[in-house]
Amino acid sequence: MKKLFTQTILASLVTFTLMACSKTSDTTVVNNTPVTATVKDLVADTVLGVDPKTGPYSAGKYTFYSIENNSIVPNTDSATTKWDLAFMSTRILTNGGTSGTGKGGAFIYKGLFEDIKTIAADSVFKTDNAPSAYAITTGSGKGWYNYDQLTSLITPIAGRVLVIKTASGKYAKLEILSYYKGGVTLSPTASDADKLTKQRYYTFRFTYQPNGTTTF
Amino acid sequence: MGKHILILLFFGPLVAVGQKVILVKDTLSANGDSVVVTATRSERKLSNITVPVTIINAKTIQQNGALRLTDILKEQTGLTMTSGFGAGVQLQGLNPDYTIILINGEPLVGRTAGVLDLNRIALGNIKKIEIVKGPSSSLYGSEAMAGVINIITDASTTIPLQASIRYGTYNTLDANVNNTLATKNLFYQGFYNYYNTDGYSIRPNSNNRVTTPISRLSTSQQFKYKLTENTNLVFNTRLTDEKIISNIAVSNGGVTIYSNGKEHNTDINLTGSLNHRFSNNLKTSFRSYLTNYVSNQDLLTLSGAPYSDLLNHLFQRIENQTDWTVSKKLTGIFGAGAVWEGVKSSRYDSEKVRKNNTIQYGFTQWEWTPMDKLIVIGGVRFDQNASYASAWSPKLSMLYKLNPQHKIKLSIGQGFKAPDFRQLYLDFTNVAAGNYSVYGSAEAQKVIGQLNSLGQIGSLYSNYYLLKSLQPESSTGIHLSWDWEPNPKTFISVEAFRNDIKNLIEVQQVGAYTSGAQIFSYLNIGRAYTQGLELETKYQWSPEWSFSGGYQFILTGDKDQIAQIKAGTVYTRDANGISSRLGLTDYIGLPNISKHKAQFKINYVTNNGYFANCRILYRSKWAVNNTNGNEVYDSGDSFAAGYLSLYSSAGKNFTNGLSLQMGCDNMTNYIDANNLSNLPGRTFYFSIKYQIINKK
Numbered sequence: 049m050k051k052l053f054t055q056t057i058l059a060s061l062v063t064f065t066l067m068a069c070s071k072t073s074d075t076t077v078v079n080n081t082p083v084t085a086t087v088k089d090l091v092a093d094t095v096l097g098v099d100p101k102t103g104p105y106s107a108g109k110y111t112f113y114s115i116e117n118n119s120i121v122p123n124t125d126s127a128t129t130k131w132d133l134a135f136m137s138t139r140i141l142t143n144g145g146t147s148g149t150g151k152g153g154a155f156i157y158k159g160l161f162e163d164i165k166t167i168a169a170d171s172v173f174k175t176d177n178a179p180s181a182y183a184i185t186t187g188s189g190k191g192w193y194n195y196d197q198l199t200s201l202i203t204p205i206a207g208r209v210l211v212i213k214t215a216s217g218k219y220a221k222l223e224i225l226s227y228y229k230g231g232v233t234l235s236p237t238a239s240d241a242d243k244l245t246k247q248r249y250y251t252f253r254f255t256y257q258p259n260g261t262t263t264f
Numbered sequence: 265m266g267k268h269i270l271i272l273l274f275f276g277p278l279v280a281v282g283q284k285v286i287l288v289k290d291t292l293s294a295n296g297d298s299v300v301v302t303a304t305r306s307e308r309k310l311s312n313i314t315v316p317v318t319i320i321n322a323k324t325i326q327q328n329g330a331l332r333l334t335d336i337l338k339e340q341t342g343l344t345m346t347s348g349f350g351a352g353v354q355l356q357g358l359n360p361d362y363t364i365i366l367i368n369g370e371p372l373v374g375r376t377a378g379v380l381d382l383n384r385i386a387l388g389n390i391k392k393i394e395i396v397k398g399p400s401s402s403l404y405g406s407e408a409m410a411g412v413i414n415i416i417t418d419a420s421t422t423i424p425l426q427a428s429i430r431y432g433t434y435n436t437l438d439a440n441v442n443n444t445l446a447t448k449n450l451f452y453q454g455f456y457n458y459y460n461t462d463g464y465s466i467r468p469n470s471n472n473r474v475t476t477p478i479s480r481l482s483t484s485q486q487f488k489y490k491l492t493e494n495t496n497l498v499f500n501t502r503l504t505d506e507k508i509i510s511n512i513a514v515s516n517g518g519v520t521i522y523s524n525g526k527e528h529n530t531d532i533n534l535t536g537s538l539n540h541r542f543s544n545n546l547k548t549s550f551r552s553y554l555t556n557y558v559s560n561q562d563l564l565t566l567s568g569a570p571y572s573d574l575l576n577h578l579f580q581r582i583e584n585q586t587d588w589t590v591s592k593k594l595t596g597i598f599g600a601g602a603v604w605e606g607v608k609s610s611r612y613d614s615e616k617v618r619k620n621n622t623i624q625y626g627f628t629q630w631e632w633t634p635m636d637k638l639i640v641i642g643g644v645r646f647d648q649n650a651s652y653a654s655a656w657s658p659k660l661s662m663l664y665k666l667n668p669q670h671k672i673k674l675s676i677g678q679g680f681k682a683p684d685f686r687q688l689y690l691d692f693t694n695v696a697a698g699n700y701s702v703y704g705s706a707e708a709q710k711v712i713g714q715l716n717s718l719g720q721i722g723s724l725y726s727n728y729y730l731l732k733s734l735q736p737e738s739s740t741g742i743h744l745s746w747d748w749e750p751n752p753k754t755f756i757s758v759e760a761f762r763n764d765i766k767n768l769i770e771v772q773q774v775g776a777y778t779s780g781a782q783i784f785s786y787l788n789i790g791r792a793y794t795q796g797l798e799l800e801t802k803y804q805w806s807p808e809w810s811f812s813g814g815y816q817f818i819l820t821g822d823k824d825q826i827a828q829i830k831a832g833t834v835y836t837r838d839a840n841g842i843s844s845r846l847g848l849t850d851y852i853g854l855p856n857i858s859k860h861k862a863q864f865k866i867n868y869v870t871n872n873g874y875f876a877n878c879r880i881l882y883r884s885k886w887a888v889n890n891t892n893g894n895e896v897y898d899s900g901d902s903f904a905a906g907y908l909s910l911y912s913s914a915g916k917n918f919t920n921g922l923s924l925q926m927g928c929d930n931m932t933n934y935i936d937a938n939n940l941s942n943l944p945g946r947t948f949y950f951s952i953k954y955q956i957i958n959k960k
Contacts, residue, residue: 161842235891251841
């Protein structure tokens, strides 16, 4: 009970911080008209410190996000259908399957964001099946990012679009632009400290179709 | 003189040809009387060589103040030094793996990640260095895909004793002693070199500029014994022993591990040969060679965890070569040999078990001179071995002398590089960085299969099912060059080259552990090309002043990536992270290659022994990291900046045998710690040499 309490406090603290540092733009919610927005510096379980023995550590918490409302959802609502995506380091959950109670799912499209005018009819949306398979495939080179062993940098793979089914079964397309604070991937020669503390800040753009169709 | 030439021709392939034929006169043109052995495996005048060849003579080495092989190679057109795993050489855009390094015709072994550290080779007793570019040098077998660098040691008897000492920045001390002894039938030369520096070198996995103290002892002994007028025996030994103290810091995931390391590398080479001349038209030589490179790296981290890394490469070879002069217009050589080779490494499954390979090979080459103006050479080599597929290496080259001013050379050939032991047998898990594993292709399926049956494998990629025995990488090269000597003071050479490489062996992910850690192995997948132009000029302005310059322009590309770009399936990101399709105009090609490279040298020599020179080297930017979210190198990736560096040296050779020299390297103090770990800041040196000259 005490643990749960602590977690909740922590979660709300984290959420508060998140809301403080993420800002959104271009948000106009008109039903039937697709909504396009860019989310900057969404915190996804940032590194809190480095243990000299075990390495970097963090709170181990997801950040829940509602595509439909273009806003962060408190962790207390993790068991609801209020959120569509959840971010923790490089892993992104959809609200469905083993991850949530919604109708959420996703697949990774190879091509340009602008290329998706309508989601192809034969597209297969996958759902999360933890711990082995996620709708948004985890791992370097397999999903949305590459990890470079030499430079320790995460770069979003160019030409990858996450096609999302929201918790309520509507559609969105999303492109991750950066994993680093400020929206720009660090230079390979950046300091180790920067590489650790400035990572896990998502910048992404998405287009959401509120009318439930697959056309943007 | 005629007799001398015969004897020299006869001794030729084994020991550097005697000084009587090669008056090491800094001739401007390629028409000098220099003799080249590497290009055709037999002595030929440079003016009759049909393939692109560069000769660096002892005088240039001395005047440039070059100590190690890297010092002099970096100033050659078309050659670039690489850093990481020691100093390697990139030749016409191909990585160090693809250039074979020979000492008196015998290959050096002991490569780390494909790189042979050229700092191992002291230049104190070098007569000359021959560089043959392109796979037209294919009679040397594996590794001679980009080219051959043959270091020929001095075997002159005019200087019975010579000693030199040099001291410079970073407490760099280099001391040499050379002694020779010649009687009617016996020739002996001993060479001793001691090198010690406080260093500045950078170890793998460390981005910090650290100093790494090195002390290195090299010695070589050459014996030649004339059994009869037509038969001789040659025995050479060479030993390099180096000790490196490396205190390194490895950072991974924010945890930095400091460790105190010691590295001990020993390189032993033994050569014996028996040479016999049956007649003026027929001679043969039997050669045996043994070399052993042992590298021991011991690291003790400050937390007390020991780590040791052993590499032990043993290489033994026997070879026979017979040279037959059929007529004035036709000569041929035949050769055959066998290699026993084995490597023990702590990065294989057991460092106690030597992984072995045996190779048998044969080659022949014919030189036809249908008329004075035309020389045509054709040759072929076949390598058959136990561990991978066999390989044919054919070559054809020709030289056409339009007139005394103009010469045209054309060569076409195919070379190969055998899969190395690492690519076959590596069994390495990087505990320090993410627990990823790399397994050599010969063992990968077996090892991964066993792990799978133990339930440790999370997923197998389609690449896993493509694993099979590796093919040698192969390259087909075409070189066309034009030498122009408008007047005796001017020499211009233009060369165009193209190399098409297939079956490139690349590291690919083949699966993942249940923990998600990646598993890699090696597959033949890549196809690439390099092509470019090289320009070399020399101009003797006055008896004292001369100028020389060189320029290389190179374009490279991965053919599979180019096909993907053309198909529109390669994307890139702009500074804001927005993806777009990559166009061919933004494609860079292979990494670590500078499109432009140039050097210029001003040389001043007086007839009373003064000399001075100034050299300028330029290298344009090169791609180092893939940072914009695709697997190809394009204009949006990160580059090392292009740079200019400046070197100069001056001295005097006194008639009594004393020489004094001083110099400054990297005068503008250009430093790029991340990308040029082999380039120290500005350094100064002073050297003094004394030689007893035999007035004979």
